Amino acid sequence: MKNKTLKPILMLLLLSMVALSLAACGSGNNKADNESGSKNEAGGNDAAKAVKLKFYAQYSGVEKAVYDAAKESMKKVMPEVEVEFEVAAQDDEQKIKTYAAAGSLPDIFFASSGLIETLKKSDNLYVMDDVVKENNIESLLNETSKPMLWNKDGHSYSVPNVGQWAALIYYNKELFAQHNVKAPTNYTELLEAVKAFKAKDITPLALFAKEKWPGVQLFDMAVVGSEPAGVKKLDNGEGQFSDEAYIQATNKLAELTKEGLLSKNAFNTTADDAAAQFTSGKAAMLLNGAWSMNNIYEMMGDKLGILYTPFSDADKVDQVKWNMSGGGFNQGFAVSKNSANKEVAAKYAALFSIEFAKQRVIMLADPNSILVEDVKPANGLSPVQQQYADDSVNFKTMTAFPWGLENAKFKTAIEDNTQKLLAGQDKEDFIKDMNKAIEQARK
Amino acid sequence: MTSKQKYNLALLVFTVPTLLFFTVMVTIPILQTFQKSFFDWDGLSKATFIGFDNYIRLFDDDDFWVSLKNGLVFAFVLVVYQIGLGTLLGIALSSKSLRGRKFFKTTYFIPVVLSGVVVSQLWIAIYNTDGGLLNSLFALMGSNYEQSWLSGEHTSIWAIAFTNGWQNMGVHLVLIYTAIKSIPEHLYEAAKIDGASFWTTHFKITIPLLSETYKFCLIIAITGGLNAFQNMFVMTSGGPGNISYTFTFMMYKAAFRSNEYGYGSAAAAVLVIECLLFTILINKLVAREKISY
Numbered sequence: 001m002k003n004k005t006l007k008p009i010l011m012l013l014l015l016s017m018v019a020l021s022l023a024a025c026g027s028g029n030n031k032a033d034n035e036s037g038s039k040n041e042a043g044g045n046d047a048a049k050a051v052k053l054k055f056y057a058q059y060s061g062v063e064k065a066v067y068d069a070a071k072e073s074m075k076k077v078m079p080e081v082e083v084e085f086e087v088a089a090q091d092d093e094q095k096i097k098t099y100a101a102a103g104s105l106p107d108i109f110f111a112s113s114g115l116i117e118t119l120k121k122s123d124n125l126y127v128m129d130d131v132v133k134e135n136n137i138e139s140l141l142n143e144t145s146k147p148m149l150w151n152k153d154g155h156s157y158s159v160p161n162v163g164q165w166a167a168l169i170y171y172n173k174e175l176f177a178q179h180n181v182k183a184p185t186n187y188t189e190l191l192e193a194v195k196a197f198k199a200k201d202i203t204p205l206a207l208f209a210k211e212k213w214p215g216v217q218l219f220d221m222a223v224v225g226s227e228p229a230g231v232k233k234l235d236n237g238e239g240q241f242s243d244e245a246y247i248q249a250t251n252k253l254a255e256l257t258k259e260g261l262l263s264k265n266a267f268n269t270t271a272d273d274a275a276a277q278f279t280s281g282k283a284a285m286l287l288n289g290a291w292s293m294n295n296i297y298e299m300m301g302d303k304l305g306i307l308y309t310p311f312s313d314a315d316k317v318d319q320v321k322w323n324m325s326g327g328g329f330n331q332g333f334a335v336s337k338n339s340a341n342k343e344v345a346a347k348y349a350a351l352f353s354i355e356f357a358k359q360r361v362i363m364l365a366d367p368n369s370i371l372v373e374d375v376k377p378a379n380g381l382s383p384v385q386q387q388y389a390d391d392s393v394n395f396k397t398m399t400a401f402p403w404g405l406e407n408a409k410f411k412t413a414i415e416d417n418t419q420k421l422l423a424g425q426d427k428e429d430f431i432k433d434m435n436k437a438i439e440q441a442r443k
Numbered sequence: 444m445t446s447k448q449k450y451n452l453a454l455l456v457f458t459v460p461t462l463l464f465f466t467v468m469v470t471i472p473i474l475q476t477f478q479k480s481f482f483d484w485d486g487l488s489k490a491t492f493i494g495f496d497n498y499i500r501l502f503d504d505d506d507f508w509v510s511l512k513n514g515l516v517f518a519f520v521l522v523v524y525q526i527g528l529g530t531l532l533g534i535a536l537s538s539k540s541l542r543g544r545k546f547f548k549t550t551y552f553i554p555v556v557l558s559g560v561v562v563s564q565l566w567i568a569i570y571n572t573d574g575g576l577l578n579s580l581f582a583l584m585g586s587n588y589e590q591s592w593l594s595g596e597h598t599s600i601w602a603i604a605f606t607n608g609w610q611n612m613g614v615h616l617v618l619i620y621t622a623i624k625s626i627p628e629h630l631y632e633a634a635k636i637d638g639a640s641f642w643t644t645h646f647k648i649t650i651p652l653l654s655e656t657y658k659f660c661l662i663i664a665i666t667g668g669l670n671a672f673q674n675m676f677v678m679t680s681g682g683p684g685n686i687s688y689t690f691t692f693m694m695y696k697a698a699f700r701s702n703e704y705g706y707g708s709a710a711a712a713v714l715v716i717e718c719l720l721f722t723i724l725i726n727k728l729v730a731r732e733k734i735s736y
Contacts, residue, residue, distance in 0.1 A: 097487065101487055119487070121485070121487070121488050122487030122488040209682075209683070210680060210682075211680075212680070263572070264573070264591040264594065265572040267594040267682055268570075268572075408700065408702040409703065411701075412701040416684045416685050419682045419683040420683055422683070433505070440500075
């Protein structure tokens, strides 16, 4: 009986001891960290200056080597800084926002225009104006890239690291020639091409619509022929969806969808699936950003071509030829206002951005460098990259990719509604839904 | 210390840690969700109190009605598929005349231990419009009933719900099978002596005696359906547009894509209320009397 009474009490004591020892382990680690920190502070000059920064970025895929090369170069400029990369999650910026909500943002992180607006509003971003001026960052950027450094409020919250990529429609020259279809230079020809390929059971356009942005970009491409600012204008709080440019774009996409522009499986198609369909000749065209051209060229060689104006009206092509969809804007590497080493982090982020841009040109043959310095790619440019580099000089206007849209409510609405339009929703319903969404987004 | 005091002490020792854990991990977040639903809040900046505005907006939002309908469809599919098929298979597996019962029991349970992502990917391939197994089967039978299963407005949620139903049917099967095995054998013997047929025996004895198990199965199937998220996240990302949204997906969209945590909290609050209502309703209507043998 006595034993029975003791059992629960002993169990409770045992649990408490386990909990206490776990807590003690935690404290021990903190203590060790603190001691290590104190040692650094109390040590020699080098140790005192040593700074460890956490860097949240797309440290994966082809860009991993670029980050490593830029980090290596930065060791010569700021040897006291040690950087630890954390691979950014592809999660609609949930993780970085959670870090911000918990007050534990990494010292340096990649910030899109939308994220900049969110973190600016919540006072989580370090203003980089002084760092930009002290290190003459603006003088290192070419004329087209300088505006990317400054936010619309006149401050700098991030330093750009890549140029203004355009959104492109790639096409398979060989497939078009085989089926006697003219590469479309205007909307009428695009419609004919869609009908021709559909009749031959070839998917006219491979769109990886499992992701939300390609559908919005397709719509934006259809808008820029009439309204150079594209959907970015609506995002900025200007214009209405009932404006002529957006109605025309809606009509064009609805007509193309009806004629079979996309595969029925488009909404379950990933970027890799779409690229595979295109490079294998199962799809005649592919929508993607200009950043993908080198990869596609490696798989297709000279069969790869670029279409610039497939959505423009035939009578306007010459005027709107260089109204491009896509673009960069004020995005790049930003710094947390709550970083313990914010000044060092800001300087590192600013200089790292420049080094990163340089290494991208050298290693990935970026055809649209943001730098004044004439950096040469290690392996030269492929013919299609060379064409893009030559053409990009003529680009008159650009819009934005959806992650560059700043009004999150508008962005979400246009992403979802465009998918519905491309799935065959009635165009009148689409316009009605978008008008309602814009009204809500502007409240 | 009296034996009652000892009993109470033991009760306290074993329940308090769990209750504390439950309060910290479940009760407090739910209360916070209800509180935040009355605010205009982006998750980071200072929240502004807006009363019932988020709830008023919910009822005018197309996403809300689509999510409500999809949640109910999802729950319906799970109830019919998991409990219905679980019962049939449970009865079959409990029959001593069936050979290879162990093999079947293991086989039906295998999908449960698989990752939801793996199962979703498997069914994406089956539902694929171009050359997927399902459409190929229709083509093989000479039918032209080929569908965009995951993109169609009227097929998407059913297809996703079936995937979830297929994966987790084993859980219900195990629960029902175990409950059947616990029914005293003499009841069946008495029915046999009275000349009851196979189906009469199960309709009059097995199914009524499973009512407590059904209560539990119904609660997990219905709340599981209303709470569904993982399958649509992997299989359709809620799309095209919002056609495969449920409340959890609507909450995700509002909080993480539109930066409207207050509005997302309102959707979450409605979901909590909906699940509670169903749980209360099932408790009131199913197995009202405790069964004892």
